[in-house]
Amino acid sequence: MTIGFTGSPLLRHNHERADAAELARQLADPQARLLRLEGLDPVVEAGGGLSWGPLAEREPEVELALLGTIAGRPAFVALTPGARGKPMFTLLRVLAELATPEAATWGAARCLVDWHARHRFCARCGAATQVARAGWARHCAACDTDHFPRTDPVVIMLAEHAGRVLVGRQPRYPAHRYSALAGFVEVGESVEEAVARELFEEAGVRATQVRYVASQPWPFGGSQLMIGCVAPVESDALTIDTNELEDLKWVDRVGVRAALANAAEAPFLPPPEYTIANALLTRWARGE
Protein backbone atom coordinates (compact mmCIF):
# COMPACT_ATOMS: atom_id res chain seq x y z
CA MET A 1 0.00 0.00 0.00
CA THR A 2 1.15 3.55 -0.70
CA ILE A 3 1.31 5.76 2.37
CA GLY A 4 -0.32 9.19 2.13
CA PHE A 5 1.90 12.16 1.21
CA THR A 6 4.63 9.94 -0.26
CA GLY A 7 5.64 9.24 -3.84
CA SER A 8 6.00 12.76 -5.22
CA PRO A 9 7.57 12.86 -8.72
CA LEU A 10 9.49 15.99 -7.65
CA LEU A 11 13.27 15.99 -8.16
CA ARG A 12 14.61 18.42 -5.61
CA HIS A 13 18.01 19.39 -7.11
CA ASN A 14 18.94 20.52 -3.64
CA HIS A 15 22.65 20.78 -4.36
CA GLU A 16 21.94 23.47 -6.96
CA ARG A 17 19.79 25.67 -4.74
CA ALA A 18 22.62 28.03 -3.77
CA ASP A 19 23.50 28.61 -7.45
CA ALA A 20 21.91 31.93 -8.50
CA ALA A 21 22.66 31.35 -12.20
CA GLU A 22 20.88 28.00 -12.09
CA LEU A 23 17.85 29.60 -10.43
CA ALA A 24 17.77 32.32 -13.11
CA ARG A 25 17.90 29.62 -15.80
CA GLN A 26 14.96 27.74 -14.23
CA LEU A 27 12.96 30.98 -13.88
CA ALA A 28 13.54 31.75 -17.59
CA ASP A 29 12.58 28.23 -18.73
CA PRO A 30 9.39 28.54 -20.87
CA GLN A 31 8.29 25.18 -19.39
CA ALA A 32 8.40 26.56 -15.82
CA ARG A 33 5.13 26.26 -13.90
CA LEU A 34 3.60 27.77 -10.76
CA LEU A 35 1.65 25.56 -8.34
CA ARG A 36 -1.81 27.03 -7.83
CA LEU A 37 -2.87 27.24 -4.18
CA GLU A 38 -5.89 28.66 -2.36
CA GLY A 39 -4.10 30.01 0.68
CA LEU A 40 -2.14 26.89 1.64
CA ASP A 41 -4.66 24.45 0.15
CA PRO A 42 -4.41 22.58 -3.17
CA VAL A 43 -6.48 23.35 -6.25
CA VAL A 44 -7.60 19.94 -7.53
CA GLU A 45 -8.21 19.48 -11.26
CA ALA A 46 -10.68 17.00 -12.74
CA GLY A 47 -8.81 13.67 -12.82
CA GLY A 48 -7.13 14.16 -9.44
CA GLY A 49 -4.14 16.28 -10.46
CA LEU A 50 -2.77 19.49 -8.99
CA SER A 51 -3.44 22.72 -10.87
CA TRP A 52 -0.48 24.60 -12.37
CA GLY A 53 -0.26 27.98 -14.12
CA PRO A 54 2.39 30.14 -15.74
CA LEU A 55 4.85 31.99 -13.48
CA ALA A 56 3.28 35.25 -14.64
CA GLU A 57 0.18 34.36 -12.62
CA ARG A 58 1.79 35.30 -9.36
CA GLU A 59 1.45 38.63 -7.55
CA PRO A 60 4.53 40.54 -8.73
CA GLU A 61 5.84 41.38 -5.25
CA VAL A 62 5.57 37.79 -3.94
CA GLU A 63 8.78 35.73 -3.92
CA LEU A 64 9.06 32.26 -5.40
CA ALA A 65 10.53 28.99 -4.22
CA LEU A 66 11.82 26.43 -6.70
CA LEU A 67 10.31 23.16 -5.48
CA GLY A 68 12.39 21.26 -8.02
CA THR A 69 11.55 19.75 -11.40
CA ILE A 70 8.75 17.40 -12.40
CA ALA A 71 9.35 15.50 -15.65
CA GLY A 72 12.03 18.07 -16.48
CA ARG A 73 9.79 21.11 -15.94
CA PRO A 74 10.72 23.61 -13.22
CA ALA A 75 8.04 23.67 -10.50
CA PHE A 76 7.66 26.87 -8.46
CA VAL A 77 5.42 27.97 -5.61
CA ALA A 78 4.70 31.52 -4.45
CA LEU A 79 5.80 32.31 -0.87
CA THR A 80 2.67 34.26 -0.04
CA PRO A 81 3.03 35.97 3.34
CA GLY A 82 0.30 35.08 5.79
CA ALA A 83 -1.08 32.21 3.70
CA ARG A 84 -3.48 30.09 5.77
CA GLY A 85 -5.11 26.72 5.14
CA LYS A 86 -8.37 24.96 5.97
CA PRO A 87 -8.50 22.85 9.16
CA MET A 88 -6.89 19.43 8.69
CA PHE A 89 -10.00 17.31 9.03
CA THR A 90 -11.76 19.46 6.39
CA LEU A 91 -8.81 19.31 4.07
CA LEU A 92 -8.43 15.53 4.29
CA ARG A 93 -11.72 15.32 2.38
CA VAL A 94 -10.26 17.52 -0.38
CA LEU A 95 -7.13 15.36 -0.42
CA ALA A 96 -9.21 12.24 -1.01
CA GLU A 97 -9.79 13.61 -4.55
CA LEU A 98 -6.07 14.09 -5.16
CA ALA A 99 -3.82 11.25 -6.38
CA THR A 100 -1.30 10.31 -3.64
CA PRO A 101 1.86 11.44 -5.51
CA GLU A 102 0.14 14.76 -6.25
CA ALA A 103 -0.76 15.17 -2.58
CA ALA A 104 2.91 14.51 -1.75
CA THR A 105 4.05 17.35 -4.03
CA TRP A 106 1.44 19.64 -2.53
CA GLY A 107 2.52 18.63 0.99
CA ALA A 108 6.12 19.68 0.35
CA ALA A 109 4.93 23.00 -1.12
CA ARG A 110 2.56 23.64 1.78
CA CYS A 111 5.30 23.05 4.35
CA LEU A 112 7.65 25.43 2.58
CA VAL A 113 5.12 28.26 2.14
CA ASP A 114 3.89 27.88 5.71
CA TRP A 115 7.43 27.85 7.13
CA HIS A 116 8.36 31.10 5.35
CA ALA A 117 5.11 32.71 6.49
CA ARG A 118 5.87 31.89 10.15
CA HIS A 119 9.65 32.46 10.13
CA ARG A 120 10.30 35.92 8.71
CA PHE A 121 12.62 36.99 11.54
CA CYS A 122 15.94 35.69 12.84
CA ALA A 123 15.51 33.60 16.00
CA ARG A 124 19.11 34.40 16.93
CA CYS A 125 19.03 38.23 16.72
CA GLY A 126 15.48 39.30 15.88
CA ALA A 127 16.26 41.01 12.54
CA ALA A 128 14.11 40.51 9.44
CA THR A 129 15.45 37.73 7.19
CA GLN A 130 15.49 37.29 3.41
CA VAL A 131 14.58 34.33 1.19
CA ALA A 132 17.71 32.39 0.17
CA ARG A 133 18.72 29.16 -1.63
CA ALA A 134 15.91 29.23 -4.17
CA GLY A 135 13.34 29.40 -1.36
CA TRP A 136 14.81 26.59 0.79
CA ALA A 137 16.34 28.85 3.44
CA ARG A 138 16.19 32.35 4.92
CA HIS A 139 19.32 34.38 5.52
CA CYS A 140 19.89 36.92 8.27
CA ALA A 141 22.26 39.62 7.00
CA ALA A 142 22.41 41.21 10.48
CA CYS A 143 24.11 38.24 12.17
CA ASP A 144 25.05 36.19 9.07
CA THR A 145 22.96 33.13 9.98
CA ASP A 146 21.14 30.77 7.63
CA HIS A 147 17.83 29.31 8.76
CA PHE A 148 16.42 26.15 7.19
CA PRO A 149 12.85 24.80 7.04
CA ARG A 150 11.98 22.91 10.18
CA THR A 151 10.61 19.37 10.29
CA ASP A 152 9.61 17.93 13.66
CA PRO A 153 10.01 14.17 14.18
CA VAL A 154 6.93 12.58 15.74
CA VAL A 155 6.53 8.99 16.89
CA ILE A 156 3.19 7.30 16.28
CA MET A 157 2.67 3.81 17.57
CA LEU A 158 0.45 0.87 18.33
CA ALA A 159 1.09 -0.75 21.68
CA GLU A 160 0.53 -4.52 21.28
CA HIS A 161 -0.43 -7.10 23.90
CA ALA A 162 -1.84 -10.64 23.61
CA GLY A 163 -3.12 -10.23 20.06
CA ARG A 164 -4.61 -6.79 20.56
CA VAL A 165 -3.45 -3.24 19.80
CA LEU A 166 -4.15 -0.03 21.68
CA VAL A 167 -6.04 2.86 20.09
CA GLY A 168 -6.90 6.15 21.72
CA ARG A 169 -9.32 8.98 21.26
CA GLN A 170 -8.52 12.69 21.53
CA PRO A 171 -11.42 15.03 22.36
CA ARG A 172 -10.94 16.91 19.04
CA TYR A 173 -11.52 13.78 16.90
CA PRO A 174 -14.78 13.27 14.99
CA ALA A 175 -17.29 11.08 16.86
CA HIS A 176 -16.28 7.40 17.40
CA ARG A 177 -12.84 7.87 15.82
CA TYR A 178 -9.82 6.26 17.50
CA SER A 179 -6.24 6.28 16.30
CA ALA A 180 -2.67 5.33 17.20
CA LEU A 181 -1.03 7.28 20.04
CA ALA A 182 1.60 9.85 19.05
CA GLY A 183 3.95 12.52 20.36
CA PHE A 184 6.93 14.66 19.44
CA VAL A 185 10.43 13.24 19.75
CA GLU A 186 12.24 15.49 22.22
CA VAL A 187 15.87 16.62 22.21
CA GLY A 188 18.14 13.86 23.50
CA GLU A 189 15.78 10.96 22.70
CA SER A 190 15.96 8.11 20.19
CA VAL A 191 12.84 6.98 18.32
CA GLU A 192 12.67 3.93 20.58
CA GLU A 193 12.94 6.04 23.75
CA ALA A 194 10.27 8.49 22.56
CA VAL A 195 7.87 5.60 21.79
CA ALA A 196 8.41 4.09 25.25
CA ARG A 197 8.03 7.46 27.01
CA GLU A 198 4.83 8.42 25.16
CA LEU A 199 3.18 5.03 25.76
CA PHE A 200 3.98 5.22 29.45
CA GLU A 201 2.85 8.85 29.79
CA GLU A 202 -0.37 8.52 27.82
CA ALA A 203 -1.45 4.98 28.67
CA GLY A 204 0.71 3.76 31.57
CA VAL A 205 2.04 0.79 29.55
CA ARG A 206 5.71 -0.22 29.38
CA ALA A 207 7.19 -1.15 26.00
CA THR A 208 9.40 -4.23 25.96
CA GLN A 209 10.47 -3.69 22.33
CA VAL A 210 9.92 -1.13 19.55
CA ARG A 211 9.58 -2.20 15.91
CA TYR A 212 9.78 0.45 13.19
CA VAL A 213 7.13 -0.03 10.50
CA ALA A 214 7.05 2.98 8.14
CA SER A 215 7.22 6.77 7.99
CA GLN A 216 5.24 9.62 6.48
CA PRO A 217 5.69 13.35 6.01
CA TRP A 218 2.73 15.20 7.52
CA PRO A 219 2.16 18.71 6.21
CA PHE A 220 -0.06 20.06 8.98
CA GLY A 221 0.87 21.90 12.15
CA GLY A 222 4.17 22.88 10.56
CA SER A 223 6.02 20.01 8.92
CA GLN A 224 6.16 16.72 10.77
CA LEU A 225 7.95 13.47 10.07
CA MET A 226 5.68 10.73 11.39
CA ILE A 227 7.68 7.66 12.44
CA GLY A 228 5.32 4.69 12.73
CA CYS A 229 6.10 1.82 15.14
CA VAL A 230 4.55 -1.18 16.87
CA ALA A 231 5.57 -1.79 20.47
CA PRO A 232 4.80 -4.94 22.46
CA VAL A 233 4.06 -3.94 26.07
CA GLU A 234 4.29 -5.76 29.42
CA SER A 235 0.64 -5.64 30.40
CA ASP A 236 -2.75 -4.43 29.17
CA ALA A 237 -3.53 -2.53 32.39
CA LEU A 238 -4.08 1.11 31.41
CA THR A 239 -3.60 4.45 33.16
CA ILE A 240 -5.05 7.06 30.84
CA ASP A 241 -3.59 10.57 30.58
CA THR A 242 -6.78 12.59 30.59
CA ASN A 243 -4.94 15.77 29.56
CA GLU A 244 -4.38 14.25 26.11
CA LEU A 245 -6.96 11.50 25.66
CA GLU A 246 -10.59 10.88 26.50
CA ASP A 247 -10.52 7.11 25.94
CA LEU A 248 -8.26 4.18 25.23
CA LYS A 249 -9.23 0.71 24.06
CA TRP A 250 -7.62 -2.59 23.17
CA VAL A 251 -8.83 -4.04 19.86
CA ASP A 252 -8.14 -7.47 18.34
CA ARG A 253 -7.53 -8.21 14.64
CA VAL A 254 -11.21 -8.91 13.97
CA GLY A 255 -12.10 -5.51 15.42
CA VAL A 256 -9.36 -3.66 13.54
CA ARG A 257 -10.41 -5.31 10.26
CA ALA A 258 -14.04 -4.35 10.89
CA ALA A 259 -13.01 -0.76 11.63
CA LEU A 260 -10.89 -0.51 8.47
CA ALA A 261 -13.81 -1.90 6.44
CA ASN A 262 -16.17 0.62 8.08
CA ALA A 263 -18.38 -2.31 9.09
CA ALA A 264 -21.52 -1.62 11.13
CA GLU A 265 -20.26 -3.73 14.07
CA ALA A 266 -16.82 -2.08 14.11
CA PRO A 267 -15.60 -1.10 17.60
CA PHE A 268 -14.37 2.31 16.36
CA LEU A 269 -14.11 4.55 13.30
CA PRO A 270 -10.58 4.34 11.87
CA PRO A 271 -8.21 7.22 11.12
CA PRO A 272 -8.46 8.50 7.51
CA GLU A 273 -6.75 6.59 4.70
CA TYR A 274 -4.18 9.35 4.23
CA THR A 275 -2.72 8.82 7.68
CA ILE A 276 0.12 6.57 8.74
CA ALA A 277 -2.08 5.49 11.66
CA ASN A 278 -4.37 3.90 9.08
CA ALA A 279 -1.34 2.23 7.45
CA LEU A 280 -0.13 0.93 10.84
CA LEU A 281 -3.54 -0.59 11.57
CA THR A 282 -3.84 -2.03 8.05
CA ARG A 283 -0.43 -3.71 8.18
CA TRP A 284 -1.02 -5.02 11.68
CA ALA A 285 -4.44 -6.41 10.71
CA ARG A 286 -2.77 -8.28 7.83
CA GLY A 287 -0.20 -9.72 10.22
CA GLU A 288 2.70 -7.89 8.52
Added chain:
Amino acid sequence: MTIGFTGSPLLRHNHERADAAELARQLADPQARLLRLEGLDPVVEAGGGLSWGPLAEREPEVELALLGTIAGRPAFVALTPGARGKPMFTLLRVLAELATPEAATWGAARCLVDWHARHRFCARCGAATQVARAGWARHCAACDTDHFPRTDPVVIMLAEHAGRVLVGRQPRYPAHRYSALAGFVEVGESVEEAVARELFEEAGVRATQVRYVASQPWPFGGSQLMIGCVAPVESDALTIDTNELEDLKWVDRVGVRAALANAAEAPFLPPPEYTIANALLTRWARGE
Protein backbone atom coordinates in the same frame (compact mmCIF):
# COMPACT_ATOMS: atom_id res chain seq x y z
CA MET B 1 24.98 -3.10 21.91
CA THR B 2 23.99 0.23 23.43
CA ILE B 3 23.93 3.09 20.97
CA GLY B 4 25.68 6.30 21.99
CA PHE B 5 23.58 9.04 23.61
CA THR B 6 20.75 6.65 24.53
CA GLY B 7 19.69 5.16 27.85
CA SER B 8 19.47 8.28 30.03
CA PRO B 9 17.89 7.62 33.45
CA LEU B 10 16.12 10.98 33.17
CA LEU B 11 12.34 11.00 33.69
CA ARG B 12 11.10 14.03 31.80
CA HIS B 13 7.74 14.76 33.51
CA ASN B 14 6.86 16.72 30.41
CA HIS B 15 3.15 16.93 31.19
CA GLU B 16 3.98 18.92 34.34
CA ARG B 17 6.22 21.49 32.69
CA ALA B 18 3.50 24.12 32.31
CA ASP B 19 2.62 23.86 36.04
CA ALA B 20 4.35 26.77 37.83
CA ALA B 21 3.57 25.36 41.28
CA GLU B 22 5.21 22.05 40.38
CA LEU B 23 8.31 23.87 39.11
CA ALA B 24 8.49 25.88 42.37
CA ARG B 25 8.24 22.64 44.33
CA GLN B 26 11.12 21.06 42.37
CA LEU B 27 13.23 24.21 42.79
CA ALA B 28 12.68 24.11 46.55
CA ASP B 29 13.48 20.38 46.83
CA PRO B 30 16.65 20.03 48.97
CA GLN B 31 17.62 17.08 46.74
CA ALA B 32 17.60 19.26 43.59
CA ARG B 33 20.87 19.29 41.62
CA LEU B 34 22.47 21.44 38.94
CA LEU B 35 24.35 19.79 36.07
CA ARG B 36 27.87 21.20 35.88
CA LEU B 37 28.93 22.23 32.38
CA GLU B 38 32.02 23.91 30.92
CA GLY B 39 30.29 26.00 28.30
CA LEU B 40 28.21 23.28 26.65
CA ASP B 41 30.63 20.47 27.51
CA PRO B 42 30.30 17.88 30.28
CA VAL B 43 32.39 17.81 33.44
CA VAL B 44 33.36 14.17 33.88
CA GLU B 45 33.95 12.79 37.39
CA ALA B 46 36.27 9.94 38.25
CA GLY B 47 34.27 6.77 37.52
CA GLY B 48 32.63 8.11 34.36
CA GLY B 49 29.72 10.05 35.88
CA LEU B 50 28.50 13.58 35.22
CA SER B 51 29.30 16.22 37.79
CA TRP B 52 26.42 17.84 39.72
CA GLY B 53 26.32 20.68 42.20
CA PRO B 54 23.76 22.51 44.32
CA LEU B 55 21.37 24.94 42.58
CA ALA B 56 23.07 27.77 44.49
CA GLU B 57 26.13 27.27 42.28
CA ARG B 58 24.56 29.02 39.33
CA GLU B 59 25.07 32.64 38.39
CA PRO B 60 22.04 34.34 39.99
CA GLU B 61 20.82 36.04 36.79
CA VAL B 62 20.94 32.86 34.68
CA GLU B 63 17.65 31.00 34.19
CA LEU B 64 17.22 27.29 34.83
CA ALA B 65 15.62 24.46 32.90
CA LEU B 66 14.22 21.43 34.72
CA LEU B 67 15.60 18.49 32.76
CA GLY B 68 13.43 16.12 34.77
CA THR B 69 14.19 13.84 37.70
CA ILE B 70 16.89 11.19 38.11
CA ALA B 71 16.20 8.62 40.83
CA GLY B 72 13.62 11.03 42.23
CA ARG B 73 15.99 14.00 42.42
CA PRO B 74 15.17 17.10 40.39
CA ALA B 75 17.86 17.71 37.72
CA PHE B 76 18.38 21.28 36.50
CA VAL B 77 20.68 22.92 33.99
CA ALA B 78 21.55 26.62 33.69
CA LEU B 79 20.49 28.26 30.41
CA THR B 80 23.70 30.23 30.05
CA PRO B 81 23.41 32.71 27.16
CA GLY B 82 26.13 32.31 24.54
CA ALA B 83 27.39 28.98 25.90
CA ARG B 84 29.70 27.30 23.39
CA GLY B 85 31.18 23.82 23.18
CA LYS B 86 34.37 22.19 21.95
CA PRO B 87 34.44 20.89 18.37
CA MET B 88 32.67 17.54 18.00
CA PHE B 89 35.73 15.44 17.16
CA THR B 90 37.55 16.84 20.23
CA LEU B 91 34.57 16.26 22.46
CA LEU B 92 34.04 12.65 21.36
CA ARG B 93 37.33 11.86 23.13
CA VAL B 94 35.94 13.40 26.36
CA LEU B 95 32.73 11.42 25.91
CA ALA B 96 34.69 8.17 25.72
CA GLU B 97 35.30 8.63 29.48
CA LEU B 98 31.60 9.09 30.22
CA ALA B 99 29.23 6.14 30.74
CA THR B 100 26.69 5.98 27.88
CA PRO B 101 23.56 6.76 29.98
CA GLU B 102 25.42 9.74 31.46
CA ALA B 103 26.34 10.97 27.98
CA ALA B 104 22.67 10.68 27.03
CA THR B 105 21.63 12.94 29.93
CA TRP B 106 24.35 15.41 29.00
CA GLY B 107 23.21 15.31 25.34
CA ALA B 108 19.66 16.32 26.24
CA ALA B 109 20.98 19.14 28.44
CA ARG B 110 23.39 20.36 25.76
CA CYS B 111 20.63 20.50 23.13
CA LEU B 112 18.37 22.49 25.44
CA VAL B 113 21.01 25.03 26.53
CA ASP B 114 22.24 25.45 22.94
CA TRP B 115 18.71 25.89 21.59
CA HIS B 116 17.90 28.67 24.10
CA ALA B 117 21.22 30.38 23.33
CA ARG B 118 20.44 30.47 19.60
CA HIS B 119 16.68 31.17 19.77
CA ARG B 120 16.21 34.22 21.96
CA PHE B 121 13.92 36.00 19.49
CA CYS B 122 10.56 35.19 17.94
CA ALA B 123 10.91 33.89 14.36
CA ARG B 124 7.37 35.05 13.66
CA CYS B 125 7.58 38.70 14.78
CA GLY B 126 11.19 39.41 15.82
CA ALA B 127 10.46 40.30 19.47
CA ALA B 128 12.57 39.00 22.37
CA THR B 129 11.10 35.84 23.92
CA GLN B 130 11.05 34.50 27.48
CA VAL B 131 11.82 31.07 28.93
CA ALA B 132 8.61 29.07 29.47
CA ARG B 133 7.45 25.58 30.48
CA ALA B 134 10.26 24.91 32.95
CA GLY B 135 12.83 25.64 30.21
CA TRP B 136 11.26 23.47 27.48
CA ALA B 137 9.83 26.37 25.46
CA ARG B 138 10.14 30.10 24.84
CA HIS B 139 7.09 32.34 24.76
CA CYS B 140 6.64 35.49 22.69
CA ALA B 141 4.38 37.89 24.57
CA ALA B 142 4.30 40.26 21.57
CA CYS B 143 2.50 37.84 19.22
CA ASP B 144 1.46 35.16 21.75
CA THR B 145 3.43 32.34 20.14
CA ASP B 146 5.14 29.41 21.85
CA HIS B 147 8.39 28.11 20.39
CA PHE B 148 9.66 24.61 21.18
CA PRO B 149 13.18 23.13 20.99
CA ARG B 150 14.00 22.00 17.49
CA THR B 151 15.21 18.52 16.53
CA ASP B 152 16.17 17.88 12.91
CA PRO B 153 15.62 14.37 11.54
CA VAL B 154 18.65 13.08 9.62
CA VAL B 155 18.91 9.86 7.64
CA ILE B 156 22.18 7.94 7.83
CA MET B 157 22.59 4.84 5.75
CA LEU B 158 24.69 2.07 4.32
CA ALA B 159 23.99 1.31 0.68
CA GLU B 160 24.38 -2.46 0.20
CA HIS B 161 25.26 -4.37 -2.99
CA ALA B 162 26.51 -7.93 -3.52
CA GLY B 163 27.79 -8.43 0.02
CA ARG B 164 29.43 -5.03 0.32
CA VAL B 165 28.41 -1.73 1.91
CA LEU B 166 29.24 1.80 0.84
CA VAL B 167 31.24 4.16 3.05
CA GLY B 168 32.23 7.70 2.20
CA ARG B 169 34.76 10.24 3.32
CA GLN B 170 34.11 13.94 3.94
CA PRO B 171 37.07 16.31 3.68
CA ARG B 172 36.65 17.37 7.35
CA TYR B 173 37.12 13.80 8.67
CA PRO B 174 40.35 12.72 10.41
CA ALA B 175 42.79 10.95 8.05
CA HIS B 176 41.62 7.56 6.66
CA ARG B 177 38.20 7.75 8.36
CA TYR B 178 35.14 6.71 6.35
CA SER B 179 31.54 6.58 7.52
CA ALA B 180 27.95 6.01 6.44
CA LEU B 181 26.40 8.65 4.15
CA ALA B 182 23.88 11.01 5.74
CA GLY B 183 21.64 13.98 5.09
CA PHE B 184 18.74 15.99 6.51
CA VAL B 185 15.19 14.80 5.90
CA GLU B 186 13.49 17.64 4.03
CA VAL B 187 9.91 18.87 4.32
CA GLY B 188 7.54 16.60 2.42
CA GLU B 189 9.76 13.49 2.51
CA SER B 190 9.47 10.14 4.28
CA VAL B 191 12.53 8.48 5.83
CA GLU B 192 12.59 6.05 2.90
CA GLU B 193 12.43 8.86 0.32
CA ALA B 194 15.17 10.84 2.04
CA VAL B 195 17.45 7.78 2.09
CA ALA B 196 16.88 7.15 -1.62
CA ARG B 197 17.40 10.82 -2.52
CA GLU B 198 20.61 11.18 -0.52
CA LEU B 199 22.13 7.97 -1.90
CA PHE B 200 21.36 9.07 -5.45
CA GLU B 201 22.62 12.63 -4.93
CA GLU B 202 25.84 11.71 -3.11
CA ALA B 203 26.77 8.43 -4.78
CA GLY B 204 24.57 8.01 -7.88
CA VAL B 205 23.13 4.70 -6.59
CA ARG B 206 19.44 3.81 -6.66
CA ALA B 207 17.89 2.19 -3.58
CA THR B 208 15.56 -0.74 -4.25
CA GLN B 209 14.49 -1.02 -0.61
CA VAL B 210 15.12 0.79 2.69
CA ARG B 211 15.41 -1.12 5.98
CA TYR B 212 15.29 0.81 9.24
CA VAL B 213 17.92 -0.38 11.74
CA ALA B 214 18.09 1.98 14.73
CA SER B 215 18.08 5.63 15.78
CA GLN B 216 20.17 7.95 17.91
CA PRO B 217 19.85 11.49 19.25
CA TRP B 218 22.89 13.52 18.20
CA PRO B 219 23.60 16.60 20.31
CA PHE B 220 25.90 18.48 17.90
CA GLY B 221 25.03 21.03 15.25
CA GLY B 222 21.78 21.76 17.07
CA SER B 223 19.80 18.65 18.00
CA GLN B 224 19.56 15.89 15.41
CA LEU B 225 17.62 12.64 15.34
CA MET B 226 19.80 10.21 13.39
CA ILE B 227 17.69 7.56 11.67
CA GLY B 228 19.92 4.66 10.65
CA CYS B 229 19.05 2.46 7.65
CA VAL B 230 20.49 -0.11 5.27
CA ALA B 231 19.45 0.20 1.61
CA PRO B 232 20.11 -2.43 -1.07
CA VAL B 233 20.91 -0.63 -4.33
CA GLU B 234 20.61 -1.60 -8.00
CA SER B 235 24.28 -1.39 -8.96
CA ASP B 236 27.69 -0.64 -7.48
CA ALA B 237 28.56 1.93 -10.17
CA LEU B 238 29.24 5.22 -8.35
CA THR B 239 28.90 8.88 -9.27
CA ILE B 240 30.45 10.82 -6.40
CA ASP B 241 29.13 14.22 -5.32
CA THR B 242 32.40 16.07 -4.88
CA ASN B 243 30.67 18.98 -3.12
CA GLU B 244 30.06 16.72 -0.13
CA LEU B 245 32.52 13.84 -0.35
CA GLU B 246 36.12 13.28 -1.31
CA ASP B 247 35.92 9.51 -1.68
CA LEU B 248 33.53 6.56 -1.65
CA LYS B 249 34.36 2.89 -1.33
CA TRP B 250 32.61 -0.46 -1.24
CA VAL B 251 33.75 -2.71 1.63
CA ASP B 252 32.91 -6.36 2.30
CA ARG B 253 32.27 -7.93 5.72
CA VAL B 254 35.91 -8.90 6.18
CA GLY B 255 36.94 -5.31 5.56
CA VAL B 256 34.28 -3.85 7.85
CA ARG B 257 35.25 -6.26 10.64
CA ALA B 258 38.91 -5.32 10.23
CA ALA B 259 38.02 -1.63 10.38
CA LEU B 260 35.89 -2.04 13.51
CA ALA B 261 38.76 -3.98 15.14
CA ASN B 262 41.21 -1.24 14.13
CA ALA B 263 43.31 -3.95 12.45
CA ALA B 264 46.49 -2.95 10.63
CA GLU B 265 45.16 -4.23 7.27
CA ALA B 266 41.76 -2.45 7.63
CA PRO B 267 40.62 -0.65 4.47
CA PHE B 268 39.52 2.42 6.49
CA LEU B 269 39.33 3.88 9.99
CA PRO B 270 35.79 3.49 11.36
CA PRO B 271 33.52 6.20 12.78
CA PRO B 272 33.81 6.56 16.59
CA GLU B 273 32.01 4.13 18.86
CA TYR B 274 29.56 6.79 19.99
CA THR B 275 28.09 7.15 16.51
CA ILE B 276 25.17 5.33 14.97
CA ALA B 277 27.35 4.87 11.87
CA ASN B 278 29.56 2.64 14.00
CA ALA B 279 26.47 0.74 15.20
CA LEU B 280 25.21 0.33 11.60
CA LEU B 281 28.56 -1.10 10.51
CA THR B 282 28.79 -3.35 13.60
CA ARG B 283 25.31 -4.81 13.10
CA TRP B 284 25.87 -5.28 9.38
CA ALA B 285 29.22 -6.99 9.98
CA ARG B 286 27.47 -9.43 12.35
CA GLY B 287 24.85 -10.15 9.70
CA GLU B 288 22.01 -8.64 11.77
